[in-house]
């Protein structure tokens with residue numbers, strides 16, 4: 001089992017993901033996007049960063065790399081795919097997941113710890129938690145406001161495809177605990193199967209005990225659970 005962490009020009013959280021996965025003894029390697037997916041790929045991380053300097057819209061240019069066609073095919077074959085922050089933006093821009101991550105309501109880059117409520121626990125990414133659990137995970141983005149049209153959001157909610165919502169310490173969601181103005185406090189969503197997920201917060205930054213919290217480990221363990 002090898003998780004391919006796809007590096008685009010401007011990715012900067014690829015090594016963080018590699019270290020966090022190594023700590024969990026999940027085999028992973030960084031793959032330059034122009035080299036294509038290795039044949040033994042059993043999982044895919046679209047890491048955080050500023051691919052192509054966030055030109056046009058964050059993630060929009062990386063979404064056009066030919067490797068994203070391979071990612072789509074692998075995802076359709078059931079290979080687990082996790083998009084983190086800029087990777088979440090790439091995921092939405094390449095239609096792996098629905099909606100878009102747009103400029104924060106504050107119009108500023110925000111770097112802070114937030115609370116997330118686990119909205120369902122029957123996915124590889126959340127099997128380590130219980131539905132309703134609250135985890136603390138950092139955000140670091142300027143374009144993290146989840147946007148989607150109302151009808152489509154209602155369908156996603158009816159299909160139970162919202163994975164995480166921003167909340168307070170007690171798990172209450174609402175406009176006052178919404179760091180970036182995301183619609184319905186959405187912080188992470190599933191694609192058209194449970195093995196495809198994207199989220200704006202950074203689980204790989206709270207996975208090593210040395211950095212003070214391991215709340216994000218369960219999300220990365222999805223690569224084991226999905227096998």
Ligand SMILES: NC(=O)CC[C@H](N)C(=O)O
Pocket residue numbers: 013047048049050051054058084085086087109140141142143144
């Ligand atoms: N940490 C990141 O991945 C940065 C995300 C993105 N480029 C933004 O600022 O919105």
